[in-house]
Amino acid sequence: xxxxxxxxxxxxxxxxxxxxxxxxxxxxxxxxxxxxxxxxxxxxxxxxxxxxxxxxxxxxxxxxxxxxxxxxxxxxxxxxxxxxxxxxxxxxxxxxxxxxxxxxxxxxxxxxxxxxxxxxxxxxxxxxxxxxxxxxxxxxxxxxxxxxxxxxxxxxxxxxxxxxxxxxxxxxxxxxxxxxxxxxxxxxxxxxxxxxxxxxxxxxxxxxxxxxxxxxxxxxxxxxxxxxxxxxxxxxxxxxxxxxxxxxxxxxxxxxxxxxxxxxxxxxxxxxxxxxxxxxxxxxxxxxxxxxxxxxxxxxxxxxxxxxxxxxxxxxxxxxxxxxxxxxxxxxxxxxxxxxxxxxxxxxxxxxxxxxxxxxxxxxxxxxxxxxxxxxxxxxxxxxxxxxxxxxxxxxxxxxxxxxxxxxxxxxxxxxxxxxxxxxxxxxxxxxxxxxxxxxxxxxxxxxxxxxxxxxxxxxxxxxxxxxxxxxxxxxxxxxxxxxxxxxxxxxxxxxxxxxxxxxxxxxxxxxxxxxxxxxxxxxxxxxxxxxxxxxxxxxxxxxxxxxxxxxxxxxxxxxxxxxxxxxxxxxxxxxxxxxxxxxxxxxxxxxxxxxxxxxxxxxxxxxxxxxxxxxxxxxxxxxxxxxxxxxxxxxxxxxxxxxxxxxxxxxxxxxxxxxxxxxxxxxxxxxxxxxxxxxxxxxxxxxxxxxxxxxxxxxxxxxxxxxxxxxxxxxxxxxxxxxxxxxxxxxxxxxxxxxxxxxxxxxxxxxxxxxxxxxxxxxxxxxxxxxxxxxxxxxxxxxxxxxxxxxxxxxxxxxxxxxxxxxxxxxxxxxxxxxxxxxxxxxxxxxxxxxxxxxxxxxxxxxxxxxxxxxxxxxxxxxxxxxxxxxxxxxxxxxxxxxxxxxxxxxxxxxxxxxxxx
Numbered sequence: 042x043x044x045x046x047x048x049x050x051x052x053x054x055x056x057x058x059x060x061x062x063x064x065x066x067x068x069x070x071x072x073x074x075x076x077x078x079x080x081x082x083x084x085x086x087x088x089x090x091x092x093x094x095x096x097x098x099x100x101x102x103x104x105x106x107x108x109x110x111x112x113x114x115x116x117x118x119x120x121x122x123x124x125x126x127x128x129x130x131x132x133x134x135x136x137x138x139x140x141x142x143x144x145x146x147x148x149x150x151x152x153x154x155x156x157x158x159x160x161x162x163x164x165x166x167x168x169x170x171x172x173x174x175x176x177x178x179x180x181x182x183x184x185x186x187x188x189x190x191x192x193x194x195x196x197x198x199x200x201x202x203x204x205x206x207x208x209x210x211x212x213x214x215x216x217x218x219x220x221x222x223x224x225x226x227x228x229x230x231x232x233x234x235x236x237x238x239x240x241x242x243x244x245x246x247x248x249x250x251x252x253x254x255x256x257x258x259x260x261x262x263x264x265x266x267x268x269x270x271x272x273x274x275x276x277x278x279x280x281x282x283x284x285x286x287x288x289x290x291x292x293x294x295x296x297x298x299x300x301x302x303x304x305x306x307x308x309x310x311x312x313x314x315x316x317x318x319x320x321x322x323x324x325x326x327x328x329x330x331x332x333x334x335x336x337x338x339x340x341x342x343x344x345x346x347x348x349x350x351x352x353x354x355x356x357x358x359x360x361x362x363x364x365x366x367x368x369x370x371x372x373x374x375x376x377x378x379x380x381x382x383x384x385x386x387x388x389x390x391x392x393x394x395x396x397x398x399x400x401x402x403x404x405x406x407x408x409x410x411x412x413x414x415x416x417x418x419x420x421x422x423x424x425x426x427x428x429x430x431x432x433x434x435x436x437x438x439x440x441x442x443x444x445x446x447x448x449x450x451x452x453x454x455x456x457x458x459x460x461x462x463x464x465x466x467x468x469x470x471x472x473x474x475x476x477x478x479x480x481x482x483x484x485x486x487x488x489x490x491x492x493x494x495x496x497x498x499x500x501x502x503x504x505x506x507x508x509x510x511x512x513x514x515x516x517x518x519x520x521x522x523x524x525x526x527x528x529x530x531x532x533x534x535x536x537x538x539x540x541x542x543x544x545x546x547x548x549x550x551x552x553x554x555x556x557x558x559x560x561x562x563x564x565x566x567x568x569x570x571x572x573x574x575x576x577x578x579x580x581x582x583x584x585x586x587x588x589x590x591x592x593x594x595x596x597x598x599x600x601x602x603x604x605x606x607x608x609x610x611x612x613x614x615x616x617x618x619x620x621x622x623x624x625x626x627x628x629x630x631x632x633x634x635x636x637x638x639x640x641x642x643x644x645x646x647x648x649x650x651x652x653x654x655x656x657x658x659x660x661x662x663x664x665x666x667x668x669x670x671x672x673x674x675x676x677x678x679x680x681x682x683x684x685x686x687x688x689x690x691x692x693x694x695x696x697x698x699x700x701x702x703x704x705x706x707x708x709x710x711x712x713x714x715x716x717x718x719x720x721x722x723x724x725x726x727x728x729x730x731x732x733x734x735x736x737x738x739x740x741x742x743x744x745x746x747x748x749x750x751x752x753x754x755x756x757x758x759x760x761x762x763x764x765x766x767x768x769x770x771x772x773x774x775x776x777x778x779x780x781x782x783x784x785x786x787x788x789x790x791x792x793x794x795x796x797x798x799x800x801x802x803x804x805x806x807x808x809x810x811x812x813x814x815x816x817x818x819x820x821x822x823x824x825x826x827x828x829x830x831x832x833x834x835x836x837x838x839x840x841x842x843x844x845x846x847x848x849x850x851x852x853x854x855x856x857x858x859x860x861x862x863x864x865x866x867x868x869x870x871x872x873x874x875x876x877x878x879x880x881x882x883x884x885x886x887x888x889x890x891x892x893x894x895x896x897x898x899x900x901x902x903x904x905x906x907x908x909x910x911x912x913x914x915x916x917x918x919x920x921x922x923x924x925x926x927x928x929x930x931x932x933x934x935x936x937x938x939x940x941x942x943x944x
Contacts, residue, residue: 085264085278085279086115086117086263086264086278086279087279087280087281088115088135088137088248088279088280088281089280089282090139090144090280090281090282090283091108091111091112091138092138092139092140092284093108093138093140094140095141097138097140098138098145100217100228100230101217101228102216102217102218102226102227102228103219103228104147108138109147112137112138112147113136114135114136114149115134115250115263115278116133116134118133118252118263119261119262119265120259120261121260121261121262121266121267121268122258122260122647123258123259123641123647123676124640124641125268125269126265126267129252129254129261130257130259131150131151131152131254132149132151133148133150133151133171133250133252133261133263134148134149135147135148135149135173135250135263136148137173137248137280141287142232142233143230143232143233144230144231144233144236144283145228145231146173146187146227146231147226147227147228147229148171148173148226148227148229148250149224149226150169150171150224150225150226150227150254151223151224152169152224152254154256155191155224156168156169156191156254156255156256157169157190157191157755158190158194158752158755158756159192159194159755159810159811159812160194160756160816161194161808161810161818162195162196162814163195163196164194164196164808165196166190166194167721167722167752168190168192168194168255169190169191169225169254169255170188170189170190170196170252171188171189171190171227171250171251171253172189172196172250172251172252173231173248173249173250173251174198174200174248174249174250174251175231175236175246175248175280176247176248176249176274176277177236177237177238177244177246178237178238178239178334178442179238179245179246179247180493181247181272181275181277182201182202182203182274182275182498183200183274183376183447184199184200184247184249184273184277185197185198185200185210185212185236185237186198186199186251187212187214187216187231189216189229190218191218191225192218192813193217193218193813194810195216195813196208197211197212199376200273200376201376201377201379202376202379203272203275204274204383205379207373207376209369209372209373211369211373212231212235213232213235213293213896213897213944214229214231214232214896215229215896216229216230233287234291234293234944237334237336237441237442238333238334239334242284243281243282243283243284244283244284245279245281246279246283247278247280248277248279248280249262249264249266249278250263251263255722263278264277264278268637268647269597269599269637270597271536271596271597272597286333291328291329291330291336291944292328292329292330293329293942293944294326294327294942294943294944295325295326295327295328295940295941295942295943296323296325296326296941296943297323297324297325297326297938297939297940297941298321298323298939299322299936299937299938299939300320300321300322300936300937301319301320301934301935301936301937302319302320302934302935303317303318303320303934304316304317304318304932304933305930305931305932305933306930306931306932310422310465310469311424312424313424313425313426313461313463322342323342324342324343325340325341325342326338326339326340326341326343326370327339327340327341328944331439331441332441334441334442335440335441335442335443336439336440336441337437337439338370338373338437338438338439338440339435340433340435340436340437341435342433342434342435343370343436366395366397368396370436371396371397371399377438377447377448377449377489378394378449378451378487378489378502379394380393380394380489380502380529382529382541382542382543382592383539383592383594383596384541384590384592384606385594385603385604385633385635385653386631386633386653389623389627390608390610391588391610391614391621391622392616392621392622393502393504393525393527393545393620394487394502394504394620395620395621396619398485398506398617398618398619398620399433399436399453399455399485399619400431400432400433400453400455401430401431402429402430402431403427403428403479403480404479404480404518404519405460405477405478405479405480405518406479408425408427408460408477408479408514409423409425409477410473410475412473413472416464416466416473417464417465417466417472418466418467421465421467421472422464422465423463423465424462424463424464424465425460425461425462425463426460426461426462427458427479428458431455431456431458431480432455432458433453433454433455433456434454434455434456435453435454436451436452436453437451437452437453438450445492445493445494446490446491446492447490447491447492448488448490449487449488449489449490450486450489451485451486451487452484452486453484454482454484454485455480455482455483455484455485456482457480457481457482457509458478458480459477459478459479460476460479461474461475461476462474462475462476462477477512477514478512478514479515480515481508481510481512481519482508483507483508483509484505484506484507484508485504485619486503486504486505486506487502487503487619488503489503496532497530497531497532498530498532499529499530500529500530501526501527501529502525502526502527502529502545503524503525503526503527504523504524504525504616504618504619504620505523505619506523506618506619507521507522508520508522510551516551516552516554516555517552517554517555518554518555519551520549520550520556520559521550521552522549522550523547523548523549523615523618523619524547524549525547525616525620526545526546527545527546528543528545529541529542529543529544530542530543536597537596537598538595539592539593539594539596540591540592540593541592541594542589542590542591542592543589544587544588544589545588545616546586546587546588547586547587547588547613547615548583548584548585549584549585549615549618550582550583551582551583552582553579553580553582556583557578557579559584559615560577560578560581560584561701563623563624563697564615564617564622564623564624564625564626565613565624565625565626566626566696566701567612568701569696569702569703570702570703570786570789571703571787571839572661572696574660574661575612575626575660575661584613584615586610586611586612586614586625587614588609588610588614588616588625589609590606590607590608590609591606591607591608592605593605593606598637599637600637600638601634601635601636601637602635602637603632603633603634603635603651604633605630605631605632606629606631606632607628607629607630608628608629609629610624610625610626610627610628611626611660612625613625626659626660626696627657627658627659627660627665628657628658628659629655629657629658630655631653631654631655632655633651634653635649635650636650641678644677644678645675645676645677646675646676646677646678647676648674648675648676649673649674650671650672652669652670652671653668653669653670653671654668654669655668656668659696663696664694665693665694665695665696665707666690666693666707667690667691667693669689670686670688671686671687672684672685672686672687673685673686680720680721680722681717681718681719682717683715683716683717683718684715684716685713685715686713686714686715687711687712687713688712689709689711689712690709690710690711691709692706692708692709692842693706693707694707694840695707698772698774699774699777699836700774701777702786702787702789702791703787703791703836703838703839704839704840705772705836705839705840705841706840706841706842708736708737708740708771708842709736709737710734710735710736710737711735711736712732712733712734712735712742714730714732715730715731715732717729724751724752724753725749725750725751725752726749727747727749728747729745729747730746730747731743731746732744736771738771738772738842739769739771740769740771740772741768741769742766743766743767743768744764744765744767745764745765746764746765747762747763748761748763749761749762756811757807757808757809757810758807758808759805759806759807759808760805761803761804761805762803762804762805763801763802763803764801764802764803764804765800765801766798766799766800766801767797767798767799768797768798769796769797769798770795770796770798772793772795772834772844773793773794773796773830774791774792774793775793775794775833775875775877776792776875777789777790777791777792778792780868780870781870782866782868782869782870783835783868785837785839786837786838786839790835790866790870792834792835792864792875793834793835793844794831794832794833794875795830795831795832795834796828796831796877797828797829797831798827798828798829799826799917800824800825800826800827801825801826801917802823802825803823804820804821804822805819805820805822806818806819806820807819807820814892814893814894815890815891815892815893816890816891817888817889817890817891818887818889818891819886819887819888820886820887820888821886822884822886823884823926824883824884825883825917825922826879826880826917827878827879827880827915827916827917828877828878828879829878829915829916830862830875830878830915832847832849833846833847834846834850835851835866837851847864847866848864851866851868852864852867852868853865853867859876859913860876860878860914860915861874861876862874876913878913878914878915879912879913879915880912880913880916880917880922881910881911882908882909882910882911882925882926882929883907883908883909884906884908884926884929885906885907886905886906886907887903887904887905887906888903888904889901889902889903890902890903895942897944898941898942899939899940900938900939900940901936901937901939902936902937903934903935903936903938904935904936905933905934905936906931906932906933906934907931908926908927908929908930909929909930910928910929
């Protein structure tokens with residue numbers, strides 16, 4: 042661990058040192074303020090905040106305090122939709138005041154038909170809304186938005202890069218609402234501790250007010266925000282009058298105590314089995330305001346017990362499945378660390394930061410000594426016990442702003458994890474027991490900075506992973522260290538035109554075995570025998586590469602927007618230590634052109650039509666894909682919406698189908714899908730998605746996902762979404778093996794099969810809210826999938842499209858009643874047997890009772906249940922599999938968590 046500590050300390054010193062020496066932002070000189078253009082003259086709406094004495098405002102939502110009567114209101118709200126620029130159908134007023142501790146906002150929404158609903162905090166409801174957003178940095182890029190509905194349900198957001206939204210951001214603030222004969226009112230109290238600003242002299246903030254009228258579908262803003270404009274935060278109005286704000290040292294503590302009880306089936310003879318497993322734990326989250334615009338957030342022994350499990354899926358491809366981050370500590374603050382440029386589509390580009398790598402499952406899954414297996418014998422048994430996740434000992438991040446620059450630094454340390462084993466012989470006598478290291482102690486570091494210089498923004502990102510791989514087995518499995526560094530920039534060329542780009546490089550170091558594994562991994566596949574510029578080097582102890590992209594975007598316009606893009610990733614680039622990368626060895630170009638209609642026309646409130654296309658190549662110049670397509674999306678005047686999408690592509694080259702073998706040819710084909718949503722303002726609303734594709738080899742897919750949401754009461758909602766997917770693949774990879782007779786494919790046989798797959802699932806969710814602070818959520822998702830293989834075949838020669846079928850074109854194939862297929866290749870090689878058929882079942886469910894008993898403090902009662910089963914039937918029989926869902930092994934987890942916010 043000494044190496045980890047030294048590397049982390051050095052990196053933190055190098056990154057934080059220069060920032061600490063930067064001068065603090067200075068107040069605007071009086072002479073510069075005197076010549077500043079007034080908001081009215083510049084065409085930007087302006088509003089003055091009024092200082093009040095503590096206690097002058099009583100937070101009850103009634104707005105009858107005398108202070109509100111003497112403050113001039115913001116009025117003249119205009120529609121963002123459905124009729125951009127038109128005056129709101131109902132009057133709206135907003136006022137702002139402040140004292141030493143907080144900023145206060147009063148909003149009045151006149152209306153004769155207020156729509157309200159109860160729900161959990163941060164939940165989007167079928168309701169009216171009112172909100173205020175502050176650009177407290179005054180940078181036209183960052184804003185904090187606070188929203189409430191007539192029932193007092195709070196939502197908050199953080200906006201960054203002018204147009205991007207982070208709904209995971211949470212603040213501790215108060216609001217009160219009330220209804221009267223005129224409509225409804227809201228009174229906000231937002232502590233300065235929840236905002237970020239430079240506490241010097243008079244402030245120059247941006248401000249915006251929003252209102253939603255549910256029954257008319259209107260979305261209003263105070264400062265006009267036409268949908269054709271480029272930007273969001275940069276369109277705010279000006280807020281003046283804030284002065285002499287203190288730079289308090291904010292300190293927030295969130296200690297928690299939790300206990301989980303797990304009941305799971307198992308073998309009573311297993312010395313590691315516990316029918317009931319009780320796991321108490323404690324932890325602490327800390328947030329400290331180093332200055333008014335620099336914040337330290339830290340967590341010790343973080344708890345993620347109330348996070349939902351990932352949905353069950355079947356993955357027959359070689360790519361790793363992507364699951365979104367839902368752990369609060371890592372979700373919050375994504376705006377600071379994001380290095381994703383504005384683009385119309387990502388086209389599979391590597392992501393440099395994927396925080397789910399921190400605390401992942403241990404990577405060494407085979408840790409029992411081979412001698413133990415031999416000693417146990419055919420009738421013996423070896424029991425193992427290993428943790429499902431790596432323990433995060435602690436994590437911390439510092440985020441903020443110094444002058445023109447924003448920055449963020451995150452560091453996390455995970456503990457070494459050990460797996461235990463115990464072997465018994467055929468008579469049940471103990472032979473051997475012990476433990477082995479299955480995941481090393483690791484340190485994860487992320488550093489990000491961005492600077493704004495007029496129309497240009499530049500930034501950089503560094504990620505570093507250091508592992509204590511002293512164990513021989515882990516040294517051959519995992520690289521010792523991995524670094525990724527990147528630079529990005531964005532420049533506004535003219536009104537609505539943006540040019541952006543980024544470049545990044547990676548260096549991974551470790552043992553020769555670990556680097557060899559990286560070369561052979563699916564993102565690279567250096568072992569491809571017909572690759573002209575690649576080859577596995579088993580003596581290498583490092584791997585390096587680069588990636589880059591450039592985008593030219595037309596981001597706003599009355600009718601037309603679009604983009605052109607180009608990106609490239611070298612074969613040696615690897616970001617998977619702390620990022621997410623499906624493949625390297627790729628370059629692509631493409632573009633999209635979009636026609637927008639934002640004003641009501643005929644039966645449509647608005648619609649857009651676009652066309653797109655592009656091509657991809659690997660490092661050898663093989664064209665691995667070409668696509669062209671288009672779509673239509675629109676909203677009708679009755680608030681129904683829908684769309685139609687299609688794309689198609691000609692034949693191309695596949696360098697991934699054989700999983701490291703020779704090239705094959707990809708079939709020409711196309712796909713189409715459509716969706717429809719009914720009016721979400723109604724108590725009962727629905728949705729429907731359906732899609733299909735087909736190629737020239739006869740592979741096809743068809744799927745349908747209807748959905749319905751019912752709101753029988755203002756505090757109760759129920760949603761149901763079934764799924765059905767059917768597919769037939771003409772060339773599904775099964776296995777490969779050495780075969781001297783297969784000289785055309787470099788002495789190896791690549792076996793495929795035709796597979797018919799069926800999957801069905803049903804997602805059901807019930808939300809019952811008793812008060813804005815007390816709610817119950819129930820969720821369940823049964824899932825069944827099957828795959829039946831037939832007509833096994835092999836790649837006959839590189840670049841082939843149609844493969845020879847065993848029993849028809851070459852050799853013989855015999856299938857037994859149990860589903861096993863024995864294949865004699867007919868070329869002198871030994872016969873082999875295959876049984877890849879499968880049926881999998883899963884049911885996931887949870888119940889979460891959440892009570893926020895005081896601001897920032899919560900009590901969770903959670904019940905999680907999971908069943909899973911597998912057999913080789915290869916089909917779905919609803920009677921059998923429905924019964925199986927409730928007969929498969931059952932795991933129950935009960936969790937109690939209590940947190941208390943001190944701030």
